Amino acid sequence: GAVVSQHPSRVICKSGTSVKIECRSLDFQATTMFWYRQFPKKSLMLMATSNEGSKATYEQGVEKDKFLINHASLTLSTLTVTSAHPEDSSFYICSAADRAAGEKLFFGSGTQLSVL
Amino acid sequence: SQKIEQNSEALNIQEGKTATLTCNYTNYSPAYLQWYRQDPGRGPVFLLLIRENEKEKRKERLKVTFDTTLKQSLFHITASQPADSATYLCALCENAGNMLTFGGGTRLMVKP
Numbered sequence: 001g002a003v004v005s006q007h008p009s010r011v012i013c014k015s016g017t018s019v020k021i022e023c024r025s026l027d028f029q030a031t032t033m034f035w036y037r038q039f040p041k042k043s044l045m046l047m048a049t050s051n052e053g054s055k056a057t058y059e060q061g062v063e064k065d066k067f068l069i070n071h072a073s074l075t076l077s078t079l080t081v082t083s084a085h086p087e088d089s090s091f092y093i094c095s096a097a098d099r100a101a102g103e104k105l106f107f108g109s110g111t112q113l114s115v116l
Numbered sequence: 117s118q119k120i121e122q123n124s125e126a127l128n129i130q131e132g133k134t135a136t137l138t139c140n141y142t143n144y145s146p147a148y149l150q151w152y153r154q155d156p157g158r159g160p161v162f163l164l165l166i167r168e169n170e171k172e173k174r175k176e177r178l179k180v181t182f183d184t185t186l187k188q189s190l191f192h193i194t195a196s197q198p199a200d201s202a203t204y205l206c207a208l209c210e211n212a213g214n215m216l217t218f219g220g221g222t223r224l225m226v227k228p
Contacts, residue, residue: 006159034215041124043220044160044205093159103148103209105216107159 002028002098006108013084014116021079021111023094029074030096034105035067038091050077084115118143120208120219128225129196137191137222139206146208149182149189150216154203163204164191196226 003026011019023033031052036044048069049057056069066088068080077096081088091112095105119142129135139149148167152160166173166182166189173180179192193200203223207216 004159041223044218046215046217049215091157095159102165104150104162104165105160107152107161110157110159112157 002026002096002101002106004030004094004096004106004108006094006111008111009109010112010114012114012116015085016083017115019081019084019113021081021092021094021113023077023079023096023108025075025096025098025106028096028098028100030077030098031074033071033077033094033096035069035077035079036093036095038093038110040091044093047079052077081113084113086115089113089115118217120144120206120217122204122206122219122222124220124222126223126225128227131196131198131226131228133196135193135196135200135224135226137204137206137224139189139191139219141187141208141219144187144208144210144217146184146210148209149180150207150209151178151180151189151191152205152207152218154205154221156203160205193224196224198226198228200224201226 005024033050035047047062050069050071052071071077093110095107121140150165151163154160164180166180177194181190203221205221206219
């Protein structure tokens with residue numbers, strides 16, 4: 001089946017650092033990828049929809065300048081948390097849809113970000 | 117307001133029994149509903165999709181029902197095993213574009 005690779009799996013950084021998270025579709029092309037944030041024992045909250053070759057669509061309340069999304073190719077989307085602060089600490093997950101597989105989403109393994 | 121509600125309390129059952137998880141929604145008209153499994157520190161994994169015009173779907177030991185009148189989906193795992201222990205998420209999609217909205221998930225613990 002389709003595979004989505006997310007890297008890194010864990011990041012610990014100092015406050016003020018920018019952190020980049022990569023999401024790759026390994027064996028299919030993804031014109032659309034989704035970025036989520038998840039707090040412990042809470043649901044996945046959609047942050048933004050990443051569209052290849054165009055600007056991302058952000059959900060209400062998500063700061064565009066804080067969470068920069070780039071979808072430069074059909075197999076790669078990146079999320080950059082700029083000037084991270086402790087409140088940005090969370091579990092970030094990406095997903096993508098493989099059209100050949102129908103409507104189901106394939107998720108990356110997630111990135112645990114801890115900002116000190 | 118729109119809501120997707122899953123029981124936030126963990127469901128503890130004995131191995132071999134049938135686990136039933138509930139997903140209720142309010143103020144949605146889903147085109148389809150999906151169920152995912154999520155293990156700690158991992159991304160969700162797709163299990164089943166059921167469309168608005170379908171009442172039941174099965175896959176091996178899994179069964180999903182969808183009642184658009186009650187606005188509810190039930191997820192059943194028969195002959196449960198300790199390996200089934202995980203958090204199960206339901207997700208709704210109202211229109212094309214694959215944008216899913218997730219419920220909070222229910223943690224299932226199957227005891228040997």
